[in-house]
Structures are given as structure tokens and as C-alpha cells.
Amino acid sequence: MKKRLGIIGGGQLGMMITEAAQDLSDEISKITVLDPTDNCPAAQAGAKQIVGDFKDKNAIVKLAEQSDIITYEIESGNTDVLNKLNTEIEPSPSTLSIIQDKLSQKKFLSENELPVSEFYEIISLDDLHEKIRELGLPVLLKVRHDAYDGRGNFKIVSETEIEKAYQYFDGKSLMVEKFVDFKMEVSVIAVRNTKGEIAAYPMVENIHENNILKMTIAPARVSDSVINDANEIAKKTMHVLKGAGVFGIEMFVDQNSKIIINEIAPRVHNSGHHTLQSCKTSQFEQHLRAILGLDLGSTDLVHKTVMYNILGPGGFEGKYKPVQLEKDGVYLKMYGKNVSKPQRKLGHFNVVDINDSKNTSELLGIADEIKNIVTIVSLD
Numbered sequence: 001m002k003k004r005l006g007i008i009g010g011g012q013l014g015m016m017i018t019e020a021a022q023d024l025s026d027e028i029s030k031i032t033v034l035d036p037t038d039n040c041p042a043a044q045a046g047a048k049q050i051v052g053d054f055k056d057k058n059a060i061v062k063l064a065e066q067s068d069i070i071t072y073e074i075e076s077g078n079t080d081v082l083n084k085l086n087t088e089i090e091p092s093p094s095t096l097s098i099i100q101d102k103l104s105q106k107k108f109l110s111e112n113e114l115p116v117s118e119f120y121e122i123i124s125l126d127d128l129h130e131k132i133r134e135l136g137l138p139v140l141l142k143v144r145h146d147a148y149d150g151r152g153n154f155k156i157v158s159e160t161e162i163e164k165a166y167q168y169f170d171g172k173s174l175m176v177e178k179f180v181d182f183k184m185e186v187s188v189i190a191v192r193n194t195k196g197e198i199a200a201y202p203m204v205e206n207i208h209e210n211n212i213l214k215m216t217i218a219p220a221r222v223s224d225s226v227i228n229d230a231n232e233i234a235k236k237t238m239h240v241l242k243g244a245g246v247f248g249i250e251m252f253v254d255q256n257s258k259i260i261i262n263e264i265a266p267r268v269h270n271s272g273h274h275t276l277q278s279c280k281t282s283q284f285e286q287h288l289r290a291i292l293g294l295d296l297g298s299t300d301l302v303h304k305t306v307m308y309n310i311l312g313p314g315g316f317e318g319k320y321k322p323v324q325l326e327k328d329g330v331y332l333k334m335y336g337k338n339v340s341k342p343q344r345k346l347g348h349f350n351v352v353d354i355n356d357s358k359n360t361s362e363l364l365g366i367a368d369e370i371k372n373i374v375t376i377v378s379l380d
């Protein structure tokens with residue numbers, strides 16, 4: 001029987017889940033999203049929208065009334081409300097509540113003997129001083145809840161910055177973590193369906209700028225032993241976390257080529273956008289197959305790909321000229337956001353080695369040319 005799908009969050013991830021759901025029309029009869037922004041990207045793609053906050057009890061209950069299965073594109077849903085619903089929710093609210101709090105996530109991973117950077121809860125300024133004496137500098141002071149794209153992180157490099165960092169997050173629950181001197185950031189997009197089958201896409205390399213993902217290179221340029229280690233860790237992570245769906249497992253490769261988990265997203269992930277063209281089954285279709293209990297699709301990487309995020313430029317907020325691009329092997333995806341803001345994710349493009357004739361450096365060269373063509377310019 002066809003199911004009515006509910007999605008908490010209708011940004012670009014909700015939009016691409018909606019598009020994948022429309023292609024699975026034999027399985028899904030209706031798509032409803034909950035998002036606070038009227039005419040959010042997912043609504044523009046054809047989902048019915050309930051306008052409301054992700055934590056709003058009434059709005060979540062309304063979404064549940066219109067859905068047979070609920071999933072989410074963001075971690076900030078209200079787990080107290082989700083736990084009480086009779087509607088199926090994937091991945092499970094218990095997994096969501098572990099992941100929502102960066103401290104409980106790190107505790108969970110370390111209790112399950114998964115590698116994480118040394119960390120502590122922070123309850124006062126004195127406590128922060130004491131924990132820094134144990135860890136040594138540099139450290140990252142992190143906001144535990146509702147922080148994404150590095151917005152809740154403060155890197156403390158010297159003693160003199162400790163108080164400033166603490167005041168910066170005044171009133172928020174905090175944790176501190178040893179700074180990892182990594183040589184590369186990587187991620188594995190893994191998936192489990194409701195039947196318990198697990199699969200993973202090949203590991204990718206992620207390049208961040210100002211804490212925000214700028215580029216993903218698929219596959220990652222690392223040795224087989226690093227790939228094997230990361231895959232083992234991803235597999236173990238999937239075995240300890242409950243729930244069906246796609247999970248983005250972000251990791252560091254340190255200077256000794258050791259893998260350390262940074263964090264886990266219980267949802268489709270920016271570093272999986274390359275799968276739209278590089279793999280037979282995109283992460284968005286895969287997520288839906290997983291939560292609907294269908295057989296998983298292939299996770300093989302068919303074409304090498306470089307994904308580049310189009311971000312709102314600094315110092316500009318407002319409407320921008322339409323971005324267009326036509327070039328063989330380059331796939332532009334804009335998210336339908338009317339207004340640009342500094343660092344806002346407005347779209348991405350994938351440079352795909354469609355004829356299997358280019359190496360990664362050539363794909364990076366093309367990405368570099370294209371990024372100068374798809375710049376965000378004010379409409380005025």
C-alpha cells in the first residue's frame with residue numbers, strides 16, 4: 001500500500017528528498033513538509049507545506065496526522081513530541097535524541113569504542129580553564145544543541161581567548177574538544193533499511209572553508225588502508241546506531257592516518273550530493289528506499305565527481321540574479337531560495353566525469369572555472 005510521507009524540514013535536503021519521492025510514486029502517495037519559511041524549497045518542488053517551527057508540538061502533530069511515515073532533513077525536531085506519536089519515524093527518535101546533543105553523541109560513540117577526539121562537558125568558566133589544562137591548546141569550544149555548519153564552534157588557540165570564547169556562547173550548554181590536527185576531512189554516507197540491510201557509498205574527501213563545506217571530491221584521494229579503516233568504523237557506527245535511513249558519518253584523517261569521527265548526521269548529507277549524478281542510486285532515493293523497507297539500491301560510484309557548494313557571498317543580503325549554466329558533464333542545482341545571505345547554501349554543481357576520461361585534478365580545474373561563472377550577483 002502506498003504511504004504518505006512527512007518530512008521535518010523543507011530546505012534543500014527536503015527538496016531533493018521530495019523530488020526523489022515523486023519518482024517513487026508507486027510507493028508514495030503524498031508528500032508533506034513542515035518548515036517555518038513560507039514556500040520553502042521542498043514546497044517549490046511540489047510538496048504540500050505546513051508552515052511552522054520544527055519544535056512546534058501542534059505543527060508536528062498536524063504533520064503526523066497527514067503522514068504514514070515521517071523522516072527529517074534536520075536534527076532539531078522536538079524528540080519529546082516525536083517519541084509520543086503513533087506514526088512511524090525513521091531514523092528513530094531515540095537515535096535523533098542521542099545525535100541532537102553533541103555531548104551525548106560523543107559519549108555514545110566513545111562508550112561504543114568508536115574513535116573520537118578527547119572531550120568534556122563544560123559547566124563554568126573555571127571548569128573550562130581546568131579542562132583546557134588537561135587537554136592542552138588548541139581546543140574547540142562547542143555549543144551542544146542546534147549548532148550546524150560550524151556556527152556553534154569557537155577555536156581557542158591561546159590562554160587569553162578562553163574567557164572571550166566562554167562569554168561568546170553566554171548561557172548555552174557547552175562542551176570542549178581537543179582540536180584535531182587533521183590532514184583531511186572525509187565522510188562515508190551509509191544506509192540501513194528497515195530490514196537491517198546495511199550499505200555504504202565510497203568514502204569522499206571534504207574541503208571546508210569557514211567551517212562550511214565548500215567542496216566534496218568523490219572518491220577521496222587516500223590510500224586503501226585509510227579507506228578500509230574508515231569503512232570499518234562506518235560499519236561499526238551503523239551497527240550501534242538504531243533506525244533506518246541514510247547517515248552521514250563525518251571523520252578526520254589525522255597526521256598519522258588514523259581515523260577520528262567528528263560527527264554523525266542521521267539524515268541525507270551535503271557530502272552525498274554528488275550521488276545525484278555519480279551513482280546509480282542517489283542518497284535521496286536511497287534514504288526513501290531504506291525507510292520504506294525496499295531493497296537498497298546500488299552504492300557503486302559510477303563516475304568520479306567533484307561537488308561544489310554555491311554559497312551566498314559575504315557582505316551582501318538580498319535578491320540575486322538567476323544563476324544559469326550549460327556545460328557537458330556539469331550539473332547545476334539551485335535550491336530556489338529567493339534571498340542570498342552570507343554563507344547561505346543557495347545551490348551546488350557537480351562536475352561529473354561522464355566519459356571516464358578525466359582525472360581528479362582535471363575535474364577540480366573545471367570546478368574552479370565554473371565557480372567563477374555561477375557567482376551570486378545582486379538583482380539591483
Ligand code: AMP
Binds near residue numbers: 142150153181
Ligand atoms: P561541526 O559543526 O562540529 O561538525 O564542525 C564544523 C567543522 O569544524 C568541521 O568540519 C571541522 O572542519 C571543524 N572541526 C570540528 N571539530 C573539530 C576538531 N575537534 N578538531 C578540528 N577541527 C574540528
